[in-house]
Amino acid sequence: MPAWGRREVLGATGVAVCGAALAGCAGADGSAAAIVPPGIKGKVIAKKADVPVGGGKVINEWKIVITQPTSGVFKAFTANCPHKGCSVGRPEDGVMTCPCHGSEFALDSGKCLKGPAKAPLAEFPLKVEGDGIVIL
Numbered sequence: 121m122p123a124w125g126r127r128e129v130l131g132a133t134g135v136a137v138c139g140a141a142l143a144g145c146a147g148a149d150g151s152a153a154a155i156v157p158p159g160i161k162g163k164v165i166a167k168k169a170d171v172p173v174g175g176g177k178v179i180n181e182w183k184i185v186i187t188q189p190t191s192g193v194f195k196a197f198t199a200n201c202p203h204k205g206c207s208v209g210r211p212e213d214g215v216m217t218c219p220c221h222g223s224e225f226a227l228d229s230g231k232c233l234k235g236p237a238k239a240p241l242a243e244f245p246l247k248v249e250g251d252g253i254v255i256l
Contacts, residue, residue, distance in 0.1 A: 155242075156244055156255055156256075157182045157183065157184070159182075160182050160184075160255050161255055161256065162254060162255070162256070163254065163255065164249065164252035164253065164254050165179055165182065165184065165186070165196075165253060165254070165255055166179060166186045166252070166253045167251050167252060167253070168188075168194070168248065168251050168252070168253060169251060171186050171187065171188045171194065171253070172188060173188050173190065173191050174188070174189070174190075174213075174214055174227070175187070175188065175210070175211045175212060175227075176188060176210065176211035176216065176227060177210065177211075178199050178207065178208070178209070178210050178211075179199075180199075180207070183198060183199040183200055183207060184196055184197070184198065184199055184244065184255070185197045185198075185199045185208060185211060185216055185241070186246075186253055187211055187216070187227040187228070188227075189214075189226075189227040189228035190228075193228075194246060194248060194253055195227070195228060195229075195230070195243065195246070196243065196244040196245075196246045196253070196255060197216070197225070197230045197241040197242065197243050197244065198241050198242045198244070199241075200241075201218040201220065201221075201223055201237055201241075202232075202237050202238070202239040202240070202241065202242075203218065203220075203221055203223055203235075203236050203237035203238075204220060204221065206218050206219065206220035206221070208225065208241070211227055214226075214227055215227065215233060216230075216241070218237065221236050221237075222234065222236075223235055223236060223237035225237075225240065225241050229243075230242070230243050244256075
């Protein structure tokens with residue numbers, strides 16, 4: 121087997137570094153890791169009363185969807201569809217639907233229920249403080 125030259129070593133190192141960096145971008149379930157939009161961490165972005173049970177609210181300013189799949193349970197997801205980046209519409213009938221190509225996502229998990237999207241919506245951590253919903 122021939123010895124590796126400088127080019128082969130540098131090329132292999134580059135591939136390994138890129139692979140490690142990309143692996144770090146995935147969530148525990150293989151979904152894209154959620155990157156909280158700048159300026160909203162720690163801020164109240166919605167009121168509990170504005171998020172209906174079994175539905176949700178799109179916050180266009182930050183491209184976030186807040187859902188309440190069951191009473192008192194709140195979730196936050198990116199509003200950007202992983203297929204082509206269109207903003208999902210207001211959650212209705214238990215799903216979030218992308219108006220561009222019809223992908224549907226579960227209110228409770230962001231899981232893709234119907235394509236063409238294959239990946240789920242990235243989820244943001246949140247907490248409820250009084251009547252407000254805060255992104256962590």
